[in-house]
Amino acid sequence: MRKLRIGISSCLLGDEVRFDGGHKRDALLIETLSPFVEWVRVCPEVELGLGVPREPVRLVSAAGDTRMIGVESGIDHTDGMRAYARRRVEELAAMELSAYVLKSRSPSCGPGDVQVHGDSGAPSHTGTGLFAAALSERFPDLPIEDESRLAGAAARIRFLERASAYGGLRPTRFVPVVRVDAGGVLATTDVAAAEEPLDIRLHGRSFAVIMRTPGEDRTLAAGFLLSERVIQSAADIGAVEHCRHPDQAKAHHVVDVYLHGSAADRVPEMLEGRRQLIANSSCGVCGRATIEELRAGIAPLAAGGTVDVAVIRELPERLRARQSTFEETGGLHGAAAFTIDGTLLASAEDVGRHNAVDKVIGAFLLEEATGSPQVLMVSGRVSFEIVQKAWLAAIPVVAAISAPTSLAIELAQEAGITLLGFVRGRSLNIYTHPDRIAGT
Numbered sequence: 001m002r003k004l005r006i007g008i009s010s011c012l013l014g015d016e017v018r019f020d021g022g023h024k025r026d027a028l029l030i031e032t033l034s035p036f037v038e039w040v041r042v043c044p045e046v047e048l049g050l051g052v053p054r055e056p057v058r059l060v061s062a063a064g065d066t067r068m069i070g071v072e073s074g075i076d077h078t079d080g081m082r083a084y085a086r087r088r089v090e091e092l093a094a095m096e097l098s099a100y101v102l103k104s105r106s107p108s109c110g111p112g113d114v115q116v117h118g119d120s121g122a123p124s125h126t127g128t129g130l131f132a133a134a135l136s137e138r139f140p141d142l143p144i145e146d147e148s149r150l151a152g153a154a155a156r157i158r159f160l161e162r163a164s165a166y167g168g169l170r171p172t173r174f175v176p177v178v179r180v181d182a183g184g185v186l187a188t189t190d191v192a193a194a195e196e197p198l199d200i201r202l203h204g205r206s207f208a209v210i211m212r213t214p215g216e217d218r219t220l221a222a223g224f225l226l227s228e229r230v231i232q233s234a235a236d237i238g239a240v241e242h243c244r245h246p247d248q249a250k251a252h253h254v255v256d257v258y259l260h261g262s263a264a265d266r267v268p269e270m271l272e273g274r275r276q277l278i279a280n281s282s283c284g285v286c287g288r289a290t291i292e293e294l295r296a297g298i299a300p301l302a303a304g305g306t307v308d309v310a311v312i313r314e315l316p317e318r319l320r321a322r323q324s325t326f327e328e329t330g331g332l333h334g335a336a337a338f339t340i341d342g343t344l345l346a347s348a349e350d351v352g353r354h355n356a357v358d359k360v361i362g363a364f365l366l367e368e369a370t371g372s373p374q375v376l377m378v379s380g381r382v383s384f385e386i387v388q389k390a391w392l393a394a395i396p397v398v399a400a401i402s403a404p405t406s407l408a409i410e411l412a413q414e415a416g417i418t419l420l421g422f423v424r425g426r427s428l429n430i431y432t433h434p435d436r437i438a439g440t
């Protein structure tokens with residue numbers, strides 16, 4: 001993943017640039033965001049040449065203006081700081097920042113609530129640091145926060161999402177995660193590949209809903225229609241556009257396709273054929289006609305019992321031991337169902353990840369396997385459909401050797417399913433409903 005380039009008041013990173021030679025390192029902020037961020041450190045007061053240590057400054061209200069004044073000497077740094085800030089934000093513009101984290105309450109960096117002193121009485125908390133003011137004037141849409149507003153995990157994730165959107169990096173989502181490894185348990189942030197449904201419509205009617213990583217939707221739709229033999233060549237395509245209907249709230253997840261000539265003549269027949277396919281399909285996604293149908297009304301799974309983390313850690317090896325074809329070919333996906341204490345109930349292999357899961361679940365349906373499956377372990381990554389299948393089969397814990405997608409995490413949260421990823425050695429990530437995992 002390409003890292004987000006984010007500007008930051010350098011004292012928050014631990015640089016000893018404060019007026020007294022100290023720093024204001026925010027360990028939680030830095031440690032949780034740094035895996036996704038390339039920091040651009042800026043200390044306006046040091047870069048202005050005020051030195052370390054230095055006389056502290058404060059904002060003073062005077063003649064309708066806010067001035068930056070040395071606390072003891074009364075030296076006015078306002079014009080110098082404003083000139084420096086104008087120059088520096090232009091340099092930062094060339095660096096294409098995705099967001100900025102500022103030090104709260106600083107007369108240079110504070111984005112709001114900075115003390116402003118008047119001639120008499122208590123200071124008001126109405127000021128903006130001079131550098132912060134120049135920054136937000138130059139970049140009015142840039143996500144800018146101070147560290148005090150990023151103290152919670154949800155706020156940090158929202159900030160990363162906004163930075164990601166501003167920087168044009170939509171194919172990923174930031175998610176909260178409980179990381180368990182030999183060093184202990186850490187509530188932190190992880191990044192997941194984005195997975196979202198795309199509704200491909202022919203002449204205004206839904207033809208197929210496919211799961212995809214957002215981006216290049218029009219080319220995806222065209223390629224899909226060729227693969228499905230709806231079109232034979234580019235000559236059959238009249239228009240391929242994202243939906244622009246003002247009433248369609250999720251227009252960015254809908255692509256309208258209009259065809260030419262004989263391909264257009266065949267559209268009613270193809271839609272009818274698709275309808276028949278949907279009626280007979282067991283596929284969790286591709287057979288569905290609309291995005292809404294993907295979340296058929298099923299009740300979330302009840303809390304139930306807990307699984308010990310030591311049991312979870314052994315499952316990859318047990319799954320691997322059942323993957324005989326994988327051992328020979330190295331090319332198949334595996335899935336297996338276990339009881340709460342790790343007893344294997346059923347396993348399967350297939351070239352398709354989803355097929356392997358269907359085979360495991362089908363074994364219980366056809367009574368070729370017995371018992372109450374509580375944990376579904378899969379060899380690869382977890383997409384939306386895997387969680388959907390576990391939900392329909394009432395399996396409350398899904399574990400994977402690789403990563404889940406963003407939609408898998410979202411659905412697991414909604415389904416009451418405990419979702420684990422990167423189960424490798426002594427490490428694992430818990431994405432949803434951690435209460436079912438004991439012994440962490």
Ligand code: SF4
Binds near residue numbers: 010011019042045108
């Ligand atoms: S708040 Fe800003 S000006 Fe003050 S030390 Fe930190 S980075 Fe430098």
